[in-house]
Amino acid sequence: MNETVAKVLQYVDENHETAVERLFSLLRIPSISTQKAHKDDCRKAARWLVDELESLGFSAGLRDVSWAEPGNPMVVGHDEGNAEKSQSGQTHVLFYGHYDVQPTDPDALWQSAPFEPCLKEDASGRKVIVARGASDDKGQVMTFVEACRAWKAVHGRLPVAVSFLLEGEEESGGENLLPFLMANKEELKADVALICDTAMPDRKTPAITTSLRGTVAEEIELVAATHDLHSGMYGNAAANPAYLLCQLIAGLRDETGRITLPGFYDGVVVPDAQLRQQWQALYPDDSALLGEVGLSCAAGEDGFSAIEQTWCRPSFEVNGITGGYQDDGFKTVIPARASAKLSFRLVAGQDPLKIRDSFRAYVRDFLPEDVSVTFTPHGASAGFAVQKESAFLSATLDALTEEWGKQAVMTGCGGSIPVAEEVREALGMDAFMVGFAQADDRIHSPNEQYGLDSFHHGIRSWVRILAALAK
Amino acid sequence: MNETVAKVLQYVDENHETAVERLFSLLRIPSISTQKAHKDDCRKAARWLVDELESLGFSAGLRDVSWAEPGNPMVVGHDEGNAEKSQSGQTHVLFYGHYDVQPTDPDALWQSAPFEPCLKEDASGRKVIVARGASDDKGQVMTFVEACRAWKAVHGRLPVAVSFLLEGEEESGGENLLPFLMANKEELKADVALICDTAMPDRKTPAITTSLRGTVAEEIELVAATHDLHSGMYGNAAANPAYLLCQLIAGLRDETGRITLPGFYDGVVVPDAQLRQQWQALYPDDSALLGEVGLSCAAGEDGFSAIEQTWCRPSFEVNGITGGYQDDGFKTVIPARASAKLSFRLVAGQDPLKIRDSFRAYVRDFLPEDVSVTFTPHGASAGFAVQKESAFLSATLDALTEEWGKQAVMTGCGGSIPVAEEVREALGMDAFMVGFAQADDRIHSPNEQYGLDSFHHGIRSWVRILAALAK
Structure with a gap:
């Protein structure tokens, strides 16, 4: 491993506790975007992030949006080093995350107050941060912020140009995102978008979600x-x-x-044999996907496994x-x-x-x-798929593989993640969805959690990815 | 035409007005069986019928039933001449009708009070009796009562043995009927049941409903x-x-x-060509059945007309x-x-x-x-069909044909009429459904009516049928 990166990773390891404390501060703000009573809290969370970015040397600010309700501000930030990197033809990444969270009901089922984050151990002894938004998406947003902090602290600069776009309406329709992207094309355009709002297929396997399904719905x-x-x-x-x-x-x-x-x-297009093999390793049989919902056999097209039926068909x-x-x-x-x-x-x-x-x-x-x-x-x-031949894609996969010590895979997602499709549509660039959440993080439910290991390896993953994307 | 019958018909014609007055008396009793408030009225109507039958020389009475709610009494009557006819092997008929009526709501839509019967002219100049129960089923019940009266008045006796079974719960489930039939098999058994609770296919064509469909319903x-x-x-x-x-x-x-x-x-069994031709004359094309509900084409099995699809398939x-x-x-x-x-x-x-x-x-x-x-x-x-080879059936058809001057037809009914099936099941005899109502009588609706012609020719039809069924 490159010495430059190793130093940054060491910084991350040594300063993990303070990173957790900063995340706790953000988690204490009840930025529920679907409830009008929390409109000021949403703005407060946005402001908190602006302050963070500014402290890291970003030129950042709140951008009001009003095409649709609720109209929570976008946080946009550009690193002070971006202009210089642009001139030298360095890679430019746009990071996307959201600072708003789901409502907390049913409140009676929470074992600790949803906006008083705390560390707990789960049944297996794994340490987790428990709070509304811990995993979706404040914890994931902060993995990228902390990676930037570590690079700046150690080397005074980021290896690539970095811009931030942090939304405050992802949990409440997100109808302002596309018009905002369209209206600010020139400002937000980069080489690739990095989105941190997804889960890993299991505890050990890093992944980039490289395809999504679109929808035609009709009554x-x-x-x-x-x-x-x-x-x-x-x-x-x-x-x-x-x-x-x-x-x-x-x-x-x-x-x-x-x-x-x-x-x-x-x-x-049917995915190639290699990809299908990777998927089979993750989901050896149909019940690996279906067992937890009481089913056992893939019900769709003959010739495709359950995971293929949802990810690529x-x-x-x-x-x-x-x-x-x-x-x-x-x-x-x-x-x-x-x-x-x-x-x-x-x-x-x-x-x-x-x-x-x-x-x-x-x-x-x-x-x-x-x-x-x-x-x-x-x-x-429409459905969505990243360019499979992209150098950015292979660099990101390699960086994830190094961090986790296990081959990173390209997964699909059977649902839609509007931001990826909207970034493609408005800005004409690819979006890599890299997330460190786990299926049992209880997002949208009481006792939402984010593993300390997710948070720690998430930060380290971004440290490596930022280096890998540099030219 | 036989002189004996001609005299009875003449009596019917000459005394029609008083027959209408008697029907009016019965119509004035609000015998709504689904409403507890009218329970005494149901009993009153039953008692009124017992009195009528007794005045005609029947041994009649109320029979309480309590297998199910509401428990309105059955009216059972046997003609005084039955015993003698039984000894001589004369035909014995059981007449069925019901004295209970539907509720009157929505009351605001009635143009005259539902229990104050009156004579009106419809748009075509046809004279009709307007009242709840005029057609369903008090008017129809009284066609048979008046036919018996005329025979008795003219000849002092009925041509066949006659028993009555008049129910007071047809509009409210009728759950007491089958157990009552089962419990009184010996008393109620006859050669054939005559049921007057159906409509004619059109103004001119007399009919016997000879088949019904059963049901298997499953959730x-x-x-x-x-x-x-x-x-x-x-x-x-x-x-x-x-x-x-x-x-x-x-x-x-x-x-x-x-x-x-x-x-x-x-x-x-597919009905024979002659019957299918009769039906085609009544319903020349599919829209004759379907047009009034906004449809035009039979949607069921190929090779069968709309009416065949409902009556015999x-x-x-x-x-x-x-x-x-x-x-x-x-x-x-x-x-x-x-x-x-x-x-x-x-x-x-x-x-x-x-x-x-x-x-x-x-x-x-x-x-x-x-x-x-x-x-x-x-x-x-199960579905229901009368014995097509029965001498009673052809005699009844012939009598109807004579009265109406038009070939009487055997029609089907796509629904169920429980009494016919229950008479078959409990008493093991055929049931002929002969009715004189019209499709536009608005049964169960405001401004229910019964044509004076239905009432008059109905009485005359029974006069002829009673003669025709005699051996």
Whole structure:
């Protein structure tokens, strides 16, 4: 290991206690963004971060946003060394995190006060910081801040140009982020974004989340007769929209689990064998993903494991369905209407609007003359995948591998992380999601925690990554 | 026409006004069986009928029942001539009707007080009696009572043995009827039951309803994961019970609309060409049945018209379905559970219990290992059809044809009429449903009416039928 980096890591190790104390200060601010009563607290947390960045030699400030509620300020900071590095063509990274937190209810289930952070040992003897926001996302934000501090303390400068963008609305819709990025393109544009808001696949394996799924969500309502009918008088002869809805939904997959819409898989790339092997090492069988929710077998497309089905394959889901009589007992009615909330999860390469059109065409073509349909769109976003050939990507993976002593993997995420997609959309650059949280950190739940090991190795990981990204 | 009958018909014509007055007296009694406040009124109506029957030479009385609520008395009457006719092997008929009525709400929509019967002219100039119960079922009950009166007045005797069974709980569950029939088998057994509680297919065509559909109703609930899942994290890999429910339901019909359960059509008989032609004359195209509810095309099995699909073919319906998120907007959830209320309408010949078993076996066989199912039965009853070769049936059809000057038809009914099935079950005899109501009589609704022509030709029809059934 490079001596320059080794000194910084040594600083991190020697000053870990004070880093924890600083995190505790931030955790004491109840910056709940969904509750108006805490609006000032959100601003206070933002201000706290501005002060921190300024103390590290960043030019930082609050930036008010008002495209949508709640309008908590963005924290933006640029390192004093950025201009010089820009002139010399040095790498520029934009770090993203959020300072707002989830509400604390149900409060009765907390074993310590949510905004009085404390150190505890879990059942296995692992030391953890317990507080609302410990893991999501204040602890993770501070891993990067502390890495910057250590570089500055030891060498007086950062190895790459660094800007910060810290949001205060991630837990409450985050609707101001995209317009803010769009309105400040030139200022925020960098070579790569580093996002610290994700978890590791397990305690030991570092990872970059390199793909996300987008969504096309659609509500459909079928209407047949003018009113609910008696199923004796009309049963068989009258179109039953609840039955037709079932037929229509069932027809969207074939017997191998593949989605039947024409053109649906256009642009979908199957990950290479090496990546699939890495994933298999993490999830040796389907129950590794599904066991904890009471399931055992992958329910989607034949030929893909459970983890592949969620990380790299598009899906179709019934999120809600309703029609006819719902209460106790029985009513022999043919409902006049039935509706469903349906969604497709998309991977990179698929075009959400084409898929919406293809879905609507399928439905219209399917329905008999007597049945009308109303479509209500509920959002459409593309899937996301980083450039696999990027030198930044391999450098980041190598740095993580060195820190954790275990090959870093590229994981997928079956859901959406809007910021990564929005950074790509607004700023046209890649975003690496590197996080040190654990699946059992109870984010959004009582007794949220962040392992001291997550925090410590997280800081050390960034120290190495900043060096690795330098040219 | 036989002179004996002609004299009775003449009596009916000449005394029609007093018959209407008697009906008015009965209509003035607010015998609403679903409302406790009217319990005494129900008894009063029953008593009124007992008095009528006694005045016609019947041995009649109230019979209390208490197997279930509300426990309104049965009216049972036997003609004084029955014993003699029984000895001579004369036909014995049991007439069934009900004296209870539906509630009157919404009261504001009545144009005259519901229990102050009056004569009005409808838009076409047709004279109608307006009152709650005018058509359902007091007017219809009195057609038979008045036919008996006319026979007695003219000839001093009835041509066949006649017993009455008039119920006071038809509109409130009628749960006492079957146990009462079972407990009084010997007393109530006759050669054929005549039930007057149905409508004619149109203004001119007399009909006997000769088939009814039974039902197998079943609720199923599918459960997969231990809790609702995030559709990003698990979508594709986790079994989605709402989707599986759709697949399962869709699979119950094939592309021709036939129900796919093994053995489902065992015992089903297709009506002969003559009957199908009669039905086609009544319903020349599918919109004749479906048009008034906003539909145009038969949605069931290929090869059968809309009316055939409801009158003589078994069906499968989704009566209710629910799962996942139902409120406004969207929630990207994979529901842990989904349920449906499903029913099959059965025709005579099908075995409801076998069909229930076949359905359950299909569901169990269909579901993947990770998904469990709970079945909740909601009743099972066989379909019903009268003996088509019966001499009573052809005699009744002929009598109706003579009275109305138009070929009487055998119609089906897609729903259930419990009394017909219960008479068959308890007393082992056929039941002919002959009624003179019209589709626009607004039964169960405000401004219920019964045409004066329905009442008049109804009485005359029974006069002829009583003669026709005599040996």
